[in-house]
Amino acid sequence: MIIGRNNVINALQSGKALDKIFLNAKATGDPVSQIRHLASQHGVPLSYVPLEKLNGFNVDNHEGCIALISKVQYHNLQEVISWVVEKGETPLFLILDGITDVRNIGGIARTALCTGVQAIIIPEKGVGALNEDAILTSAGALEHVTVCRVNSLMKAVDELHLNGIKVLASEMTATTKVYDVDFTSPLAIIMGGEEKGIYPALMKISDEKFSIPMKGDFESLNVSVATGMILYEAMKQRSQGK
Structure with a gap:
């Protein structure tokens, strides 16, 4: 303190x-x-x-x-975008909207670091604290992955768009399936909270929506597990040059 x-x-x-x-x-x-x-x-x-x-x-x-x-060093979004582009890399960012469970945040950070995500974008409010529990769950990944904290995810999406980065939303009712999405272009992927999902206004300004197909009639996947599935599809496509 x-x-x-x-x-x-x-x-x-x-x-x-x-x-x-x-x-x-x-x-x-x-x-x-x-x-x-x-x-x-x-x-x-x-x-x-x-x-x-x-x-x-x-x-x-x-x-x-x-x-x-803070246990985590926060970075300016525009500076991170410029840094990624200057390195000659194709942006792949994660946007966390309303995810409050620190165990999910930790698990997401761990997978993000392993799959080449350059930055995780979180809002000032409405997201779980990136505290010692989150860092422990992430196996220390939160201390190595770049985190951008913004005062508005809506404004962050505008900033991403201005930089030529498409914004995709994971939404369980979308007709486009995750394996039909082109993840090789500059992208940011929105993952919604455990209870309410993605904020409707944020969903509205996203460029494309996709879903993960599931057997049976179970309601949904855990957000950390779903994020892992999506990011490994993105990594596969980028490594194969789809």
């Missing part, structure tokens, strides 16, 4: 990776305004909480502000 307003400001100004900032909902003053501005500038989630929540951390002199240091 980073404790106290000035300490949090210094951490933000130095570019230290922060997972979240807890700020007293009643806090006011110039340092508070500066924290809000810097948090927005660096894409760090800011949570307004009652004093009791902050006191629950059992630390002294928190001044109504506590930040949690």
Whole structure:
């Protein structure tokens, strides 16, 4: 933890990776305004909480502000896109929408690293914390795969489109099957949450939808397992030059 307003400001100004900032909902003053501005500038989630929540951390002199240091280094999406292209690689990104189970996130990160995914894109809110449990489940992969945290997945899709990257959505009712999709072009694949799936507006702006065929009438696959199937199809096609 980073404790106290000035300490949090210094951490933000130095570019230290922060997972979240807890700020007293009643806090006011110039340092508070500066924290809000810097948090927005660096894409760090800011949570307004009652004093009791902050006191629950059992630390002294928190001044109504506590930040949690991130276990993962976050990267700017456009910089990552440019880095991948400059290396002469074809972009293959994952977008995680509403996936809250850290075990699934860890499993996805592990498979992503093994199949050549260059970046995982997550939103500031509505996704499971990339904490020690997630890193453990990923067998350490989260410390090696590039992660981009964005304030809006909708804006991230716009940015991907501007860079010539198609966005595909995994959707269980889609008529196109996963093995009929061309995964050799610059792509980002959206995987939806365990309960609600992909956000409808995000689904709407995706370029193509596909499904994984299944025997029987069982409702769906685990999202980590489904991601693994999709990414190994993508790796197979890219290695064979479909």
